[in-house]
Amino acid sequence: MSDVKLAVIYYSSTGTNYQLSRWAAEGAEQAGAETKVLKVPELAPEAAINANPEWKAHAEATKDVPTVAPDDLEWADAYIFSVPTRFGNMASQMKQFFDTLGGLWFNGKLANKVVSAMSSASNAHGGQEATILSLYTSIYHWGGIVAAPGYTDPVIFSAGGNPYGTSVTVDQSGKMLEDVRAAAIHQGKRTATVAGWVKKGLHG
Numbered sequence: 751m752s753d754v755k756l757a758v759i760y761y762s763s764t765g766t767n768y769q770l771s772r773w774a775a776e777g778a779e780q781a782g783a784e785t786k787v788l789k790v791p792e793l794a795p796e797a798a799i800n801a802n803p804e805w806k807a808h809a810e811a812t813k814d815v816p817t818v819a820p821d822d823l824e825w826a827d828a829y830i831f832s833v834p835t836r837f838g839n840m841a842s843q844m845k846q847f848f849d850t851l852g853g854l855w856f857n858g859k860l861a862n863k864v865v866s867a868m869s870s871a872s873n874a875h876g877g878q879e880a881t882i883l884s885l886y887t888s889i890y891h892w893g894g895i896v897a898a899p900g901y902t903d904p905v906i907f908s909a910g911g912n913p914y915g916t917s918v919t920v921d922q923s924g925k926m927l928e929d930v931r932a933a934a935i936h937q938g939k940r941t942a943t944v945a946g947w948v949k950k951g952l953h954g
């Protein structure tokens with residue numbers, strides 16, 4: 751095991767981004783990182799969740815996944831964020847979590863973290879890349895080091911990967927229409943590996 755600690759932080763209504771997060775964590779663990787998969791707090795009213803069977807089932811299935819706290823961002827050397835595309839941008843649950851991090855940011859605790867992001871949307875060109883890129887805007891404010899996948903591995907071509915960060919198209923029930931498992935695993939590995947390089951440079 752390397753001494754890299756990596757937090758995969760996600761929001762998901764119907765399971766896609768939870769699955770992407772688990773694959774990314776698998777990749778980070780293959781690279782030797784200690785990982786945590788953490789969800790951001792839900793903001794939607796219970797009535798809205800209960801009215802959608804897929805959403806309700808996913809909320810129930812993941813009730814034991816720990817909820818992220820600002821301390822987790824201090825703990826981790828690297829973050830991978832996974833979030834559904836909502837009108838071409840990150841789901842508000844993730845943005846609201848970001849907006850709780852002012853204290854950590856102010857104290858320089860978010861600087862030099864190695865970060866990448868993933869997304870899903872229900873249309874093939876429904877804004878996945880816009881979501882990932884707009885999420886990275888916040889990371890630049892933190893002094894984060896974006897370690898996007900680029901084309902650093904053949905799986906980016908063969909597994910429907912995306913150089914900005916793994917993204918996928920889903921149907922109404924949240925079923926993925928492309929097999930991006932290998933791309934998400936690679937992204938996890940790469941984020942953890944780059945974090946190892948940065949950590950070594952910072953702390954020797």
Ligand SMILES: Cc1cc2nc3c(=O)[nH]c(=O)nc-3n(C[C@H](O)[C@H](O)[C@H](O)COP(=O)(O)O)c2cc1C
Nearest residue numbers: 762763764765766767836837838870871872873876
């Ligand atoms: C309010 C709202 C806005 C959405 N906006 C978009 C969008 O801009 N483009 C798109 O293709 N899909 C859009 N979707 C579909 C979601 O991106 C899709 O349900 C999500 O990626 C599934 O991820 P999850 O299973 O992790 O919840 C939207 C869904 C909701 C509820």
